[in-house]
Amino acid sequence: MEAFLVSAGLVAIAEIGDKTNILAMILATRYRQPVPVILGILVATLANHALAASVGAMVAAWLGAQAMRWILTVLFLGMAAWCLIPDKEDDGPKAAGKLGAFLATTVAFFLVEMGDKTQLATMALAARFDSIVLITAGTTTGMLLANVPAVLFGDVIARHVSLKLMRTIAAVSFGILGVLTAAGVGMGLF
Numbered sequence: 001m002e003a004f005l006v007s008a009g010l011v012a013i014a015e016i017g018d019k020t021n022i023l024a025m026i027l028a029t030r031y032r033q034p035v036p037v038i039l040g041i042l043v044a045t046l047a048n049h050a051l052a053a054s055v056g057a058m059v060a061a062w063l064g065a066q067a068m069r070w071i072l073t074v075l076f077l078g079m080a081a082w083c084l085i086p087d088k089e090d091d092g093p094k095a096a097g098k099l100g101a102f103l104a105t106t107v108a109f110f111l112v113e114m115g116d117k118t119q120l121a122t123m124a125l126a127a128r129f130d131s132i133v134l135i136t137a138g139t140t141t142g143m144l145l146a147n148v149p150a151v152l153f154g155d156v157i158a159r160h161v162s163l164k165l166m167r168t169i170a171a172v173s174f175g176i177l178g179v180l181t182a183a184g185v186g187m188g189l190f
Contacts, residue, residue, distance in 0.1 A: 003129035004138040010125070010177070011118050011142025013169050020112050020143070021150050027108065028151040031101035037151050038144075040105025045143045046136065048113040049122045053135045056126030069181060075124045076178030080171040082117050118143065121174070128181060 015021050027037050063071065113119050118139065126135040 001134075003125070003131045003134040004141075006129070006177075007122070007125045007135050007138030008142040008145065010121060010173055011139045012145040013142075013173055014118055014121065015143055015146035018116070018118065018146075020109060020116065020118070021146055023108060023112055024147040024150040027101070027105050031104070033101040034151050036101035037105045038148055040102045041109050041147050041151070042140070042144065044106045044109035044113065045140045048110050048119060049139045049143075050132070050136045052119045052122040053126035053132040053139070056123030056135075057130060057132050059123070060127035060130065069184060071127075073178050073182040075120065076174050076181055080174035080178060084168070084171050 024037065024041060027040075028034060031037060122135060122139045125139065126132055129135060
C-alpha cells in the first residue's frame with residue numbers, strides 16, 4: 001500500500017503545471033467533452049506507466065539492490081531539480097482535430113509522457129518498491145488526481161494555484177525520497 005500512496009502522491013504533485021497538465025487543459029478547452037478527454041488520459045497513462053514500471057522493475061532486478069540504490073538516489077534528486085523547471089504550453093504534440101476527443105487525448109498523452117518526469121518517476125518508483133501493479137495504479141491515480149480537475153476546472157485552477165509553489169513541493173518530495181533512498185531507508189538495506 002505504501003508503494004501506491006507514495007507514487008500517487010508524488011505524481012499528483014509533480015504533474016501540476018507539467019506539460020501533460022497543460023495539455024489536459026488545452027484538450028478540454030478544444031473539445032469541450034470532459035468524459036472522452038478524461039478516459040483518454042486514463043488509457044494513455046495506464047499504457048505508458050505500465051510500460052515504464054515494467055522497465056523499472058526489470059532494470060532493478062538486473063542491476064541489483066546496491067547499484068539501484070545509487071541510481072535511484074541520482075534519479076530522485078534529478079527529478080527534484082527537474083520539477084523546478086516550468087513547462088510551457090507549446091511543449092509536446094498537438095492533438096489532431098479529426099481524431100475525436102478520446103483518441104486525440106490518448107495519442108497525445110501517451111506521446112507527451114514519453115521521457116517525461118512522471119514516466120521516469122514511475123520507472124524509479126517501480127525499481128524502488130518492486131511492485132509494477134501498485135506503482136502503475138498509484139502513478140495513474142496521481143495523474144488523474146492532477147489532470148481531471150484540470151479538465152473540469154482548468155481556467156479557475158490556473159488563476160488560483162501557484163504553479164511555482166506546486167513545483168517546489170514536488171521538488172522537495174522527490175528530494176526527500178532521494179535522501180531516504182541514499183540512506184537505504186525502506187529498501188531493506190538496514
